[in-house]
Amino acid sequence: MSIFAKIITVENFIYLIDCAKNSLILAIISVILGLFIGTIVAACKISKIRILRYLANIYVEFIRGTPMLLQLLIFFFGLPQLIPNYASLSFSTQVFIAGVVGMSINSGAYSAELIRSGIQSIEAGQWEAGKSLGMSYFKIMRLIILPQAFKRVIPPMVSEFIVLIKDSSLVSSIGATELLKGSQIIGSRYYNYIIPLFMAACIYLIITLTISYFAKKLEKRFQIYD
Amino acid sequence: MIKLCNIYKQFPNVQALDDVSLQINEKEIVCLIGPSGSGKSTLLRCINGLEIPDKGQVFIEDELVDYKNEKQLRALRQEMGFVFQQFNLFPHKKVVENITLALLEVLKKDEESANSIALKLLDRIGLKDKANEYPSKLSGGQKQRVAIARALAMNPKIMLFDEPTSALDPEMVKEVLTVMKELAHEGMTMIVVTHEIGFAKEVSNRVIFMDEGKIIESGSPNVIFNEPKHERTKTFLSKVL
Ligand SMILES: Nc1ncnc2c1ncn2[C@@H]1O[C@H](COP(=O)(O)OP(=O)(O)OP(=O)(O)O)[C@@H](O)[C@H]1O
Numbered sequence: 001m002s003i004f005a006k007i008i009t010v011e012n013f014i015y016l017i018d019c020a021k022n023s024l025i026l027a028i029i030s031v032i033l034g035l036f037i038g039t040i041v042a043a044c045k046i047s048k049i050r051i052l053r054y055l056a057n058i059y060v061e062f063i064r065g066t067p068m069l070l071q072l073l074i075f076f077f078g079l080p081q082l083i084p085n086y087a088s089l090s091f092s093t094q095v096f097i098a099g100v101v102g103m104s105i106n107s108g109a110y111s112a113e114l115i116r117s118g119i120q121s122i123e124a125g126q127w128e129a130g131k132s133l134g135m136s137y138f139k140i141m142r143l144i145i146l147p148q149a150f151k152r153v154i155p156p157m158v159s160e161f162i163v164l165i166k167d168s169s170l171v172s173s174i175g176a177t178e179l180l181k182g183s184q185i186i187g188s189r190y191y192n193y194i195i196p197l198f199m200a201a202c203i204y205l206i207i208t209l210t211i212s213y214f215a216k217k218l219e220k221r222f223q224i225y226d
Numbered sequence: 227m228i229k230l231c232n233i234y235k236q237f238p239n240v241q242a243l244d245d246v247s248l249q250i251n252e253k254e255i256v257c258l259i260g261p262s263g264s265g266k267s268t269l270l271r272c273i274n275g276l277e278i279p280d281k282g283q284v285f286i287e288d289e290l291v292d293y294k295n296e297k298q299l300r301a302l303r304q305e306m307g308f309v310f311q312q313f314n315l316f317p318h319k320k321v322v323e324n325i326t327l328a329l330l331e332v333l334k335k336d337e338e339s340a341n342s343i344a345l346k347l348l349d350r351i352g353l354k355d356k357a358n359e360y361p362s363k364l365s366g367g368q369k370q371r372v373a374i375a376r377a378l379a380m381n382p383k384i385m386l387f388d389e390p391t392s393a394l395d396p397e398m399v400k401e402v403l404t405v406m407k408e409l410a411h412e413g414m415t416m417i418v419v420t421h422e423i424g425f426a427k428e429v430s431n432r433v434i435f436m437d438e439g440k441i442i443e444s445g446s447p448n449v450i451f452n453e454p455k456h457e458r459t460k461t462f463l464s465k466v467l
C-alpha cells in the first residue's frame with residue numbers, strides 16, 4: 001500500500017475535521033467578541049473625552065505592534081495568576097479560555113480600526129440630518145451611522161475572520177489541538193508530516209474559500225440600497 | 227419668532243458671520259442671497275445649532291438658545307425643519323422609513339400613525355408609489371422632495387432651506403420649487419438660502435443680501451432686485467440676474 005493510501009484515509013480526515021472544528025470555534029467566538037470590543041473601542045477612539053481616546057490608542061497600538069503569539073502566551077501564563085481557581089480547570093479548558101481571550105483581544109484592536117474608519121467614512125451630512133430631526137448622539141450613532149458603517153466594514157471584517165481562522169493555529173503553541181496540531185499528530189503517527197500538512201491545508205482552504213463565497217453573497221444582499 | 231442679536235462666527239481662516247442681527251416673524255418667507263462664502267449657510271446652521279456662534283444671542287420664540295444645552299437644542303430642532311443642499315437622506319432606509327424614523331424614535335409615535343403621516347406626505351409630494359424604494363432609486367428632485375417631507379413630518383413651525391435646488395439638474399428644480407411654493411402658500415415660516423431669483427421674487431416677503439459675513443441690505447424683493455442701494459448688491463445681482 002502506498003504511503004498516500006495509508007495516510008489519506010477517511011478516519012484521518014474525520015480526525016482532522018474534528019480538529020478543524022476547534023479552529024473554527026476559536027475563530028468564530030473571537031471574531032464576535034472582537035467585533036463587540038472593536039465597536040466600543042472605536043467609539044472611544046472618536047469620543048470627545050481625551051482619556052478614552054488615549055486608552056483606546058494605547059490598546060490598539062500595543063496589540064498591533066506585538067506578535068499575536070506573544071499575546072497568547074501572556075494570557076496563557078497570566079490568566080492563572082489573575083483568576084482564582086483557574087489552575088483547577090482542565091488543561092484543555094485553560095488553553096481554550098486563554099486562546100479565546102487572546103484572540104478576541106487581538107481581533108478587537110484590528111476591528112476597532114476597521115469600525116472607526118467605517119464610522120468616519122459616513123458623510124457628515126448623515127449626522128446633520130439626524131441632528132436636524134432632533135435625534136440624540138446615541139440614536140444617530142445606533143440608527144443611522146453604525147448600520148451604514150457596518151455595511152462598509154463587512155468586507156474587511158470577513159478578511160479579519162479569515163485571518164483569525166488561520167491565526168488560530170497559533171493557539172496550538174500553547175497546547176490546543178486545532179487543525180494544524182491535528183495534522184502534526186497524524187504526521188508523528190506515520191513518520192510523514194508533509195502529507196498530513198497538505199491535508200490540513202486543504203481543509204483550511206475549503207473553510208476560507210467557503211467563507212469568502214458566502215461573504216460575497218452577504219455583501220450583495222446588503223447592496224440593495226446602493 | 228426668531229431673533230438673532232449680534233452673531234459672530236469665526237472659522238480658522240475666515241470670519242463667516244460678522245455681527246449679524248436679524249429678526250424673522252411668523253409666516254414670513256425670507257430669502258437669503260449672496261456670493262459663495264458670504265456666510266449664508268453658516269447663518270442658517272447657527273439657527274438650528276449645527277454651528278455654534280462664537281458670540282451673540284439667538285432667540286427662538288423668545289427663548290434664548292443655550293448651545294451647551296443638548297436637550298434644549300434637540301427640542302428646538304424638532305420644531306425646525308432643515309433641508310440640505312445634498313438631501314442627506316438615509317440611504318439604508320426606505321423612503322417611507324426615512325420619514326418615519328424620527329416620528330418613531332423622537333416623537334415616539336406608534337408605527338401605524340407614523341406610517342400614515344409619512345404616506346400622507348408622500349402623497350402630497352406625489353411620491354406615494356416610491357414609498358418602499360430606497361433613496362438610491364430616486365432622482366435628485368425626488369430625493370429633495372422626500373427630504374422636505376421628512377422635515378415636514380415633524381410638524382415644524384419653521385422650515386430652513388440651504389440651497390435646496392443647487393445640487394439638482396435644471397429640469398428637476400421646478401418640482402422642488404413647486405413643493406416649496408405650496409408650503410409658502412399654506413403659511414409656513416421659511417428661511418431659504420437660494421440662487422433662484424425667480425423664486426425669491428415670486429414667493430418671498432423679504433430678501434436679505436449677505437456678503438463677507440455681514441448683512442449688506444434687506445428689503446422687499448421689489449426693492450432689492452429693482453432698486454438696490456448698495457454697490458455690492460448691484461454687482462452681485464448683475465452677475466446672477
Ligand atoms: N466648517 C468650516 N470650517 C472652516 N471654514 C468654514 C466652515 N464652514 C464654512 N467655512 C467658511 O466660512 C465662510 C462662510 O461659509 P458659508 O458656507 O456660510 O458660505 P455660503 O454663503 O453658504 O456659501 P455657498 O454659497 O458657497 O454655500 C466660507 O469662507 C467658508 O469657507
Ligand SMILES: [Mg+2]
Nearest residue numbers: 266267268389
Ligand atoms: Mg452654503
